[in-house]
Amino acid sequence: MRRYGPAVLLVLVGAAILRVSLFGELYLRYVQSGLRPYLVVSGAALVLLGTASAVMTTRVEDEHALDHEHALDHDPALDHRDRHEHGDDEGPTGHGHGPAGPRVAWFLTLPALALLLFPPPALGSYSAEREAGRRADRGVGTFPALPSGNPVDLALGEFGSRAVYDSGRSLEGRTVRLTGFVTRDDDGTWYVTRLLVSCCAADATTAKAEVRGAPAPPVDSWVTVTGTWHPEGEPGSAAAWPPVVDARSVGRVPQPDNPYEKR
Incomplete structure (x- = not known):
């Protein structure tokens, strides 16, 4: 045999x-x-x-x-x-x-x-926390205007880029809707998080936004957060990361078929 x-x-x-x-x-x-x-x-x-x-x-x-x-x-x-x-x-x-x-x-x-x-699950909070401290220096600049209408659905990667690097502050005054899974710090601060990939899960990096004004759902659960950007620090500064969203509503959603965003 x-x-x-x-x-x-x-x-x-x-x-x-x-x-x-x-x-x-x-x-x-x-x-x-x-x-x-x-x-x-x-x-x-x-x-x-x-x-x-x-x-x-x-x-x-x-x-x-x-x-x-x-x-x-x-x-x-x-x-x-x-x-x-x-x-x-x-x-x-x-x-x-x-x-x-x-x-x-x-x-x-x-x-x-x-x-x-037993196929392994998608990467989650553990992978996000390992990469959270590494951010590329993308440089500050102006971004194109967002589509009209509120709320506007944004990928977490785009929301983070605009919040941290957009000198034109295109997020001000806009209601955004962000979908991702929940991660949390030891002090209780929680984030809506998404992993960004170029090719496969092995090259994943993290995009996340701190959520304020709503209780934290269970870690690794998927949620949609609707709210407004809360500016922190100057564009491109360390204080601007991670971006902050003041939540108006938080709803549980199923994990999407494709849990990653394209980087």
């Missing part, structure tokens, strides 16, 4: 990739939507390679068994000599390597099974 280890591993990994990319939206927890076709092709290729490997292994074993039977027909003593000289695949310790490698290699199937059966 160990001969089929590599084939089983390929099929499991391929099936896990297809599960999250072809049969649902789970892949959005890990990569941008534009990468879906590449995931589907990769998963299908791995399944095909694993299947082909299993077929080839079966064929080689069948040919070997047939050759061995023919040899025994001509020399019945050969079977006794093979057993005496080679023993079984495991060797005297029971941990031999055999043609397909050590038995411990089967443990490599556990991560593949975990991905197939």
Whole structure:
């Protein structure tokens, strides 16, 4: 059975990739939507390679068994000599390597099974807190005017950029609506937060806004906050980060299919 280890591993990994990319939206927890076709092709290729490997292994074993039977027909003593000289695949310790490698290699199937059966959740408050202190120096400037009408739906990344770097203060006097998950400091300050990605979850950075005037929902719950920008500090200064929103309402919402914003 160990001969089929590599084939089983390929099929499991391929099936896990297809599960999250072809049969649902789970892949959005890990990569941008534009990468879906590449995931589907990769998963299908791995399944095909694993299947082909299993077929080839079966064929080689069948040919070997047939050759061995023919040899025994001509020399019945050969079977006794093979057993005496080679023993079984495991060797005297029971941990031999055999043609397909050590038995411990089967443990490599556990991560593949975990991905197939229990896909990891999207990044949340822990990842946001790790990155919260790192902010790029983007420079101060003026931003285009916001669309007319109140409230205006803004991505948290755009809200943060305008709040911290917009010398024209385009957020003043406007009601905004922000959606994200809840993070909280030890002192009780809480934030509506979103992770921004360029390619995949591995390059995620944080966008967040401190929420004032409303009690904090549970950490990692998804909410929509409607309110107004509360200016803090001069544009581009450390005091301007994180931006602050005075909440008029906070409502619980389900996690969106794509939990990340594009950076």
